[in-house]
Amino acid sequence: MQKTVLVTGACINTGVAIVEKFASEKWNVVFTGRDAEKVSAAEKAYRIKFPDVKIRGYVLGSLQKDGSVDENGIRELFNEMDRAGIFADCLVLNASDQGLGQEIFVTPLSDFARVIYTNVIWDYALSEAAALRMKNRGGGSIVFVNSNTAYRAIPNRIAYSASKGGQLGMMRALAFDLGKYNIRVNAVLPGMIRTDRWEKDPEWYKNVPSAFTPLGDVADGADIADGVWYFAAHARNTTGAELVIDGGNTIQLYPLIPEEKK
Ligand SMILES: NC(=O)c1ccc[n+]([C@@H]2O[C@H](COP(=O)([O-])OP(=O)(O)OC[C@H]3O[C@@H](n4cnc5c(N)ncnc54)[C@H](OP(=O)(O)O)[C@@H]3O)[C@@H](O)[C@H]2O)c1
Structure with a gap:
């Protein structure tokens, strides 16, 4: 029977690559976004x-206006899928609050909380709703699109790093508790990915991240999608695992110094 994947935050960037990978492998796809117009435009393009x-x-x-997680929204999504007879064999938690520019001493605690609520608590609530259906259907899999910033710091992203570290702990704990239901839970850890944010980078900066990467290039969305696909479709005996896709950035003690800078 044709399988279905549910991908969060898939109107642009890496989410699109993930949807396209699964669709090209003939899985049915359900995806989410927060904006009705963007969801409708993306749906049209995918179809x-x-x-x-x-x-x-x-x-x-x-999130709701007070910053807490919109549990009703999640309930409604899954109830609607139930009514439509759609079962998500795989949940891909791709959407993420990037928590950009959250400088210490000036960032309100509410901004910090928004990142944690989105990347940890919202993802937990989604995992719970998906896992309940998977348990009743005999199994499934959950894949977090995490980040190598769970292990390595970048400037002004304390909440984001904390959220991604928290996600990894949650991923392992979910894997442990859900194993008995034949539900596998794993994480892909990208380093830098080419997204629409690259367009805003100054020209001189565009090759810098690749120059400091052992493999000489940062990831495209398709590289991340391949890792997600591996966990969803192939890794029958793998749960609680992390797959770093960062061109080798995490393994280096010091970044390579490009020849022209020596
Ligand atoms: N880009 C990178 O260099 C990089 C590096 C390491 C890890 N990652 C991880 O890889 C995944 C994909 O990265 P990306 O750069 O492609 O993502 P992105 O474009 O920044 O975000 C993906 C989607 O997440 C949704 N989103 C953003 N804030 C949200 C919020 N507060 N609540 C709910 N949804 C929200 C947005 O969808 P809507 O606005 O349509 O709702 C957005 O289109 C993320 O989990 C990210 O943390 C990215």
């Missing part, structure tokens, strides 16, 4: 590109 699979976009908010 044109992949006419042989069912692709459906849902609008799903993450």
Whole structure:
């Protein structure tokens, strides 16, 4: 039977690459985004590109106005999928609050909390709802799109790093508790990925991250999608695992100094 993946935050960037990977492997796809217009435009584009699979976009908010997790939204999404007879064999937690520019001493605690609530608590609530269905259907898998910043710091991203570290702990604990239901839980840890944010980088900076990467290039969304696909479709006996996809950035003690800088 044709399988279905549910991917969060998949109107742009890495989420698109993940949707396209699964669709090209003939899985049906459900994806989410917070903005109705963007979801509808992405759904239209996916359906044109992949006419042989069912692709459906849902609008799903993450937080309520007071900053707490919108549990009702999650309940409604899964109830609607139940009513439509859609079962997510795999949940890919791709959406993430990047917590950019959160400088210490000036960032309000509420901004810090927003990142943790989105990347940890919201993802937990989604995992719980998906895992309940998987348990009733005899199994499934959950894949976190995490980050190598769970291990390595970058400037002004304390909440983001904390959230990604928290995600990894949660991933292992979920893997442990859900193993008995044949639900595998794993994480892909990207380093830098080419996204629409690259367009905003100054020209001189564009080759800098690759120059300091042992493999000489940063990842494309498709590289991350391949890792997610491995966990979803191949890793029958793997749970609680981390796959770093960062061109070797995490393994180096000191960054390579490019020839022209020596
Ligand atoms: N880009 C990188 O260099 C990099 C490096 C390491 C790890 N990662 C991880 O890889 C994943 C994908 O990265 P990306 O750069 O492609 O992501 P992105 O474009 O920054 O974000 C993906 C989607 O997440 C959703 N999102 C953002 N803030 C949200 C919030 N507060 N609540 C709910 N949804 C929210 C947005 O969807 P809507 O606005 O449509 O709702 C957005 O399109 C993320 O988990 C990221 O942490 C990225």
